Amino acid sequence: MKTTTLAPAPMPTLSHRASRWFARNLIRIYAALAFIYLFIPVAYTFAFSFNDAGKSNLIWKGFTLDNWKNPCGAPEVCSALGNSLKIGLISTILATILGTMIAFALGRYRFKGRSVINLLIFLPMATPEVVLGASLLAMFLNFRINPGMTTIIIAHVMFCISFVVVTVKARIASLDPRLEQAAMDLYANERETFRYITLPLVMPGIAGAALLSFSLSFDDFIITNFNSGTVATFPKFVYVSAARGIPAQANVIGSSMFFIALIIVVVGQIISRRKKLKVN
Amino acid sequence: MAFLHATTHASAPAIDNAAKKRSLTPYLLLLPGMVWLIGFFVLPIATLASTSTMTRPEGAAVGTYVQSLRFQNYLDAFSANKDQFLRSFIYAGIATLLALAIAYPLAYMIAFKAGKMRSFLLVLVVAPFFTSFLLRTIAWTQILGDEGPVVSFLKALPFFSNDIRLTSTPFAVVSGLTYNFLPFMTLPLYASLERIDPRTLEAAGDLYANGLTTFRRVTVPLSMPGVVAGTLLTFIPAAGDYVNAYLLGNPNTRMIGNVIDSRFFAIVDYPTAAALSFTLMAAILILVTLYIRKSGTDELV
Amino acid sequence: MSNPKVSDSRGDLHLNRLTKRFADFIAVDDLSLTVPRGSFFALLGPSGCGKTTTLRMIAGLEEPTQGMISIGDTDITTAKPYRRPVNTVFQNYALFPHLTIFENIAFGLRRRGVKDVKKDVDNVLELVELGHLAERKPNQLSGGQQQRIAVARAIVNKPEVLLLDEPLGALDLKLRRQMQIELKRIQMEVGITFIHVTHDQEEAMTMADTIAVMNQGKIEQMGSPAELYESPKTAFVANFLGQSNLIKGKVNSRSGTNASVKIHGIDIEVPIARMASHGDRVLIGVRPEKLNINANSKNSIGNGTVTDASFVGVSTQYLVKTSWNEELVVFEQNDAGAPDIKVGDTVSISWEPAHTFALDGDQDLSAGADVDHEAD
Structure with a gap:
């Protein structure tokens, strides 16, 4: 038992209080620094999208909005972006369909050879991109296939499938089997149960997997570089122009992608929060 | 309570009847995806294996190779590039540890201290992804460049010599690797930390563990799956990367990825490139297997 | 449909x-x-x-x-x-x-x-x-x-x-x-x-x-x-559904509508209609609220010692240790205000024959009593 004293506690000094505050918020300060670290190059890229740079965007030469008014001003930058978007879209659709099918097979059925399938899903994720890219190119060369748009999409679908399977499988595994049983109990046959219960409940997982696929595909450079032949994607364009200076228009596109993605995510969150509030 | 909840869930009736019946459906579902993976992953790896033992016949054109089962290729390729191999693993290893050191507190803060900001902060972790990673890496080359703000600042300080540089150094390459794969470390860490019931941490406190002991004995073991997944997702791509070494390094920081790339494109020496790729893949798979065994987690598979 | x-x-x-x-x-x-x-x-x-x-x-x-x-x-x-x-x-x-x-x-x-x-x-x-x-x-x-x-x-x-x-x-x-x-x-x-x-x-x-x-x-x-x-047929039911006091006994004789059963040297009566067993070895069962303290019901087993008393509002629940060291559960209505029986008191236990049931004596006394009621 402590004895209570009536003497007032000594007033903590200012430095004392500051160091206490610091100790209590150490982890928040650390996290804030980590975020600054993450965003320095993003901010730099954004800032230099306003540089009146001319051809090589290395040194700050003055503020201009010209790059934003005319993002396709630099030669080939927009065709590269168009290629990337097209590849990203097609690869995402294919990988999401194929990966989701595998995830359902793994999550909902018993069959022989499950461990082989699991290994085949895991291996592409555990293989460095150089090896994936080099091996595909070796095969294409062997079969005398010229690299191009098709080979890029083939490669992107291949490395996205595993990520889709893992994401969707996790969602299926977290599904309460009683929900599907309840649907069957309420006169839904297997097809209807899948359509009205299973699929809608797994949908957020599928959407997340598609988003992941798109960003992996859109940002991929190494595998693409091996299998693209003369086709330029946006990352390849940046890499190639790195030697002679990247046009400020590339910064405009990079920054726009960043803000578009951020807006989509934030608006999505606001909408879902609104929905909840409204009903309550 | 949490324990009880987990138990009831575990004892929930097993999957419905349809799942238990053997049918063709799973095979049909697997077929297209597996055809894709076999055609464009397994087959290429096999081609790579076969290419790795080819030789160029005397007098044949550049890029023409025939199979001659020359396993000596592996020894030749390895002994000529063992520095780059070693460097790749050391750089990737250091970058992984740095990323873990940066990401763990970050993930911990988002999981336990962020309150309503949680999902927003999580978005912020992923957000840099959407600016092309090449643009961000090039941004680093300019920020850390000889004319850049960091070097100018360091030069102004008394304890650095005037010819200090940050780019074209191993430091820059490792920083670039750390930076680029940081989200791959943070997300799995967050996922496993977020699953920890804060009440288990309170219970540890209740049972006379201080903050540090709680962290060491409860938090860390419970977040192990995230640590394993995060370190693998960082180490594997980092070990095979060549973009950071190319943009931020010098000829003495070349990693194995740079060698494979140049063997393929600049020198058109497919067998050596294939042998190196295959060796890299085998080395990483062995490391990964040992690591997963040792940490006792197979959640990733 | x-x-x-x-x-x-x-x-x-x-x-x-x-x-x-x-x-x-x-x-x-x-x-x-x-x-x-x-x-x-x-x-x-x-x-x-x-x-x-x-x-x-x-x-x-x-x-x-x-x-x-x-x-x-x-x-x-x-x-x-x-x-x-x-x-x-x-x-x-x-x-x-x-x-x-x-x-x-x-x-x-x-x-x-x-x-x-x-x-x-x-x-x-x-x-x-x-x-x-x-x-x-x-x-x-x-x-x-x-x-x-x-x-x-x-x-x-x-x-x-x-x-x-x-x-x-x-x-x-x-x-x-x-x-x-x-x-x-x-x-x-x-x-x-x-x-x-x-x-x-x-x-x-x-x-x-x-x-x-x-x-x-x-x-x-x-x-x-x-x-x-009222008439469980097995020890499991007697214990799982509510509480029961089960006592080992041996049938002396069956005559008319009643049987005479000896429990630990004491003779008691059981209606034959309420016996689930035809054998000699039986378990005698009485529900806790049917046992009377310090009353003169027909089946009496003499004195015991109160080892626990829990007041639960409408009734009080006692544990009474019998002369053969078995603890019986007794519920007494609190219809006359709070009772004055305390732990350590010696009380007599008795009940009416009509409230007795008898089960096959080869069963475990505690079947169904120790199962986890709250388990899922």
Whole structure:
């Protein structure tokens, strides 16, 4: 038992209080620094999208909005972006369909050879991109296939499938089997149960997997570089122009992608929060 | 309570009847995806294996190779590039540890201290992804460049010599690797930390563990799956990367990825490139297997 | 039933020699049972007794290893869950989280091709008194509300048989009491056969007309709640359903309507009609509230020592150690104010012969007493 004293506690000094505050918020300060670290190059890229740079965007030469008014001003930058978007879209659709099918097979059925399938899903994720890219190119060369748009999409679908399977499988595994049983109990046959219960409940997982696929595909450079032949994607364009200076228009596109993605995510969150509030 | 909840869930009736019946459906579902993976992953790896033992016949054109089962290729390729191999693993290893050191507190803060900001902060972790990673890496080359703000600042300080540089150094390459794969470390860490019931941490406190002991004995073991997944997702791509070494390094920081790339494109020496790729893949798979065994987690598979 | 897909069987539910074997154990063992149409029937037993497996077989979620299930004259043993006129209120309710309450309830109607679901859904929402929540999502409802929606979602289909799997397990005590009465009211209003699986004996007794007590895949005893309570036939039932004092004894003689039984050197009387055993070795049973302290009832076992007294409001619960060192439980009504019997006091114990039952003496005294009532 402590004895209570009536003497007032000594007033903590200012430095004392500051160091206490610091100790209590150490982890928040650390996290804030980590975020600054993450965003320095993003901010730099954004800032230099306003540089009146001319051809090589290395040194700050003055503020201009010209790059934003005319993002396709630099030669080939927009065709590269168009290629990337097209590849990203097609690869995402294919990988999401194929990966989701595998995830359902793994999550909902018993069959022989499950461990082989699991290994085949895991291996592409555990293989460095150089090896994936080099091996595909070796095969294409062997079969005398010229690299191009098709080979890029083939490669992107291949490395996205595993990520889709893992994401969707996790969602299926977290599904309460009683929900599907309840649907069957309420006169839904297997097809209807899948359509009205299973699929809608797994949908957020599928959407997340598609988003992941798109960003992996859109940002991929190494595998693409091996299998693209003369086709330029946006990352390849940046890499190639790195030697002679990247046009400020590339910064405009990079920054726009960043803000578009951020807006989509934030608006999505606001909408879902609104929905909840409204009903309550 | 949490324990009880987990138990009831575990004892929930097993999957419905349809799942238990053997049918063709799973095979049909697997077929297209597996055809894709076999055609464009397994087959290429096999081609790579076969290419790795080819030789160029005397007098044949550049890029023409025939199979001659020359396993000596592996020894030749390895002994000529063992520095780059070693460097790749050391750089990737250091970058992984740095990323873990940066990401763990970050993930911990988002999981336990962020309150309503949680999902927003999580978005912020992923957000840099959407600016092309090449643009961000090039941004680093300019920020850390000889004319850049960091070097100018360091030069102004008394304890650095005037010819200090940050780019074209191993430091820059490792920083670039750390930076680029940081989200791959943070997300799995967050996922496993977020699953920890804060009440288990309170219970540890209740049972006379201080903050540090709680962290060491409860938090860390419970977040192990995230640590394993995060370190693998960082180490594997980092070990095979060549973009950071190319943009931020010098000829003495070349990693194995740079060698494979140049063997393929600049020198058109497919067998050596294939042998190196295959060796890299085998080395990483062995490391990964040992690591997963040792940490006792197979959640990733 | 408007849909030809769903079998149109009506009548009593029959389980005929039903067996379910899993890889390593037998969950349901040669079970036969008839549940009359329109009755409120409870399957009561401890965890692992096979009651939930039985329910899942009736629902079609589990296929029997052997035996037959029929409703009226229609065999539904192997019918798919969506082809039988049976609906289930699942444990933890299994409401579809992505659908509104209205759509949850309309789900079964829509699947059966009912064109105008609005009237039916509104009616059933009114029946469970939750009409104002139709547009909400399940996770915006309290536990008790979710429970009533789960019931509404099932009975809107007017099934022949409604299965309830531990339906009140997730609710707190007060809400559970309220829901017990509510469920009984709904059952009487709709007249559907209810089969209620529970481990809670009080819940079963409150609601059901007939209770089947299950143990290790078999039915120990079946009857009305009063019948099971007053005349248990096995030690398991005597201990699982309420509390019992069981004392080993030996039959001296049977004459007329009574038998004379010797327990630990004391002769007592037992009505022959209340003896479940024809053998000589018996277990004598008396419910705690039937034992009297310091009264002169006919069956007297002399003095004992009070070892514990717990005041529980309407009654006081005593533990009294007998001369042969067995602890008996005694409930005394507090109708004359707080009692003045204290721990350590010596009291006499007696009871009326009509309140005695006798069981086969070869059973474990504590069968059914030490099973985990709260386990899931």
